[in-house]
Amino acid sequence: METSSFSFIIQAAFWGTIALTVAGASIAVFPRNILYNVLGLALALTGIAGLYLFLGSFFIALMQLLIYVGAICIAIVFAIMLSQPLHLEIPPRATPKVAMGLAASAVFFVAAVSLALKTNWLPAAARVSDASLWSVENIGHALLTRYELVFEVISLVLLVAIIGAVVTAGFSRRLSQ
Amino acid sequence: MNSLPVYLVVSALLFSLGLLGILQRRNLIGMLIAVELLLNSANLNFMAFNRFLTPDPVTGQVIALFVMGLAAAEAAIGLSIILALYRKMHSINIERAQRLKG
Numbered sequence: 001m002e003t004s005s006f007s008f009i010i011q012a013a014f015w016g017t018i019a020l021t022v023a024g025a026s027i028a029v030f031p032r033n034i035l036y037n038v039l040g041l042a043l044a045l046t047g048i049a050g051l052y053l054f055l056g057s058f059f060i061a062l063m064q065l066l067i068y069v070g071a072i073c074i075a076i077v078f079a080i081m082l083s084q085p086l087h088l089e090i091p092p093r094a095t096p097k098v099a100m101g102l103a104a105s106a107v108f109f110v111a112a113v114s115l116a117l118k119t120n121w122l123p124a125a126a127r128v129s130d131a132s133l134w135s136v137e138n139i140g141h142a143l144l145t146r147y148e149l150v151f152e153v154i155s156l157v158l159l160v161a162i163i164g165a166v167v168t169a170g171f172s173r174r175l176s177q
Numbered sequence: 178m179n180s181l182p183v184y185l186v187v188s189a190l191l192f193s194l195g196l197l198g199i200l201q202r203r204n205l206i207g208m209l210i211a212v213e214l215l216l217n218s219a220n221l222n223f224m225a226f227n228r229f230l231t232p233d234p235v236t237g238q239v240i241a242l243f244v245m246g247l248a249a250a251e252a253a254i255g256l257s258i259i260l261a262l263y264r265k266m267h268s269i270n271i272e273r274a275q276r277l278k279g
Contacts, residue, residue: 014179018187025191028210029198041210044191048217051187054179055228060238067245072213072252079206079256083263093201101200109193116185126232134234139242142235147243154246161250165257 014054021047034080042073059136184225191218205259205269209252216248 024047027040045068052061143151191214198211220241227237259269266273 022190025194025214028214029194034204034206037207037210041213048221052224055224057238060241063245067249075252075256079259082260083269098201101197104200105193105197108196109189112189113186116182121181121230123230124232138235139238142239147239150243154243158246158250161253165253169257169260
C-alpha cells in the first residue's frame with residue numbers, strides 16, 4: 001500500500017513534468033508578446049531539467065538549469081531590454097505562410113512519432129547497467145581522457161564566441177554614431 | 178511510464194514546436210528562442226538513448242554537455258548580431274533586413 005502510493009506520486013510527478021515542458025514550449029512559440037515567449041522558454045527548460053532527473057542524471061539537470069535557465073534566458077531578456085521590440089510595429093502575418101509552417105511541422109511530428117513508436121528499440125548487447133557509471137567522476141574522467149580534444153575545442157569556440165560577441169555589439173555602436 | 182518512446186514523443190513534440198517557431202516567427206529573438214527549443218529536444222533524445230540503449234552511459238551525457246556549450250556560444254553571437262541589426266535598422270523584424278536583396 002505504502003509503495004504503491006509512492007509510485008503513484010512519482011508517476012504523477014513524471015506526467016506533470018512532461019505537461020510543464022509542453023506547456024512551456026507552446027508558450028514559447030505561440031504568443032505575440034516576446035516577454036511571454038522568454039518566460040515560456042524558461043518554463044520548458046526547467047521541465048527538461050526535471051526530465052533529466054527522471055532519466056537519472058543529476059549533473060546534467062543541474063547544468064541545464066545553470067546554463068540554459070540561468071544564462072541564456074537572462075541574456076535573451078537583456079537583448080529584449082536593449083532592443084525594445086515591445087514598442088515597435090508588429091506586421092500582420094501572411095496566412096498562407098503560417099499554414100505552410102504548420103503543415104511542415106505537423107508532417108515532421110507525425111513522421112518522428114511514427115518512427116519512434118514503430119521501431120523495436122533493442123539495448124546494446126554490451127550494455128553495462130551499473131548506476132555508478134552515471135556519477136560525476138565518470139563524466140569528468142571521460143571529459144579529460146577520451147573527449148579531451150573536443151573539450152579543448154569547445155573552450156576555444158567559447159572564447160572566440162565571447163570575443164566575437166563583444167566586437168560585433170561594440171563595433172556597430174561605433175559605426176552608427 | 179519511464180520508457181524510451183515517451184521521451185522520444187516528447188522530444189518530437191518539442192522539435193516540431195521549435196520548427197513551427199522558426200518557420201512562422203518574424204521576430205529575430207523569437208526565432209532564437211525556437212532554436213533553443215530545437216537544441217533542447219535533440220539533447221533530450223541523446224539523454225534518453227543514453228539512458229536506455231547505449232553500452233557506455235557516459236557518452237550521451239558528454240554530448241549533451243557539448244551541445245549546451247555550443248548553444249551558449251550560439252546565443253551570445255546571435256544576440257550580439259541582433260543588437261547590431263537593431264542599431265542599424267531600428268527593428269528586429271527579419272523582413273526589414275533585406276538590404277542585400279537585389
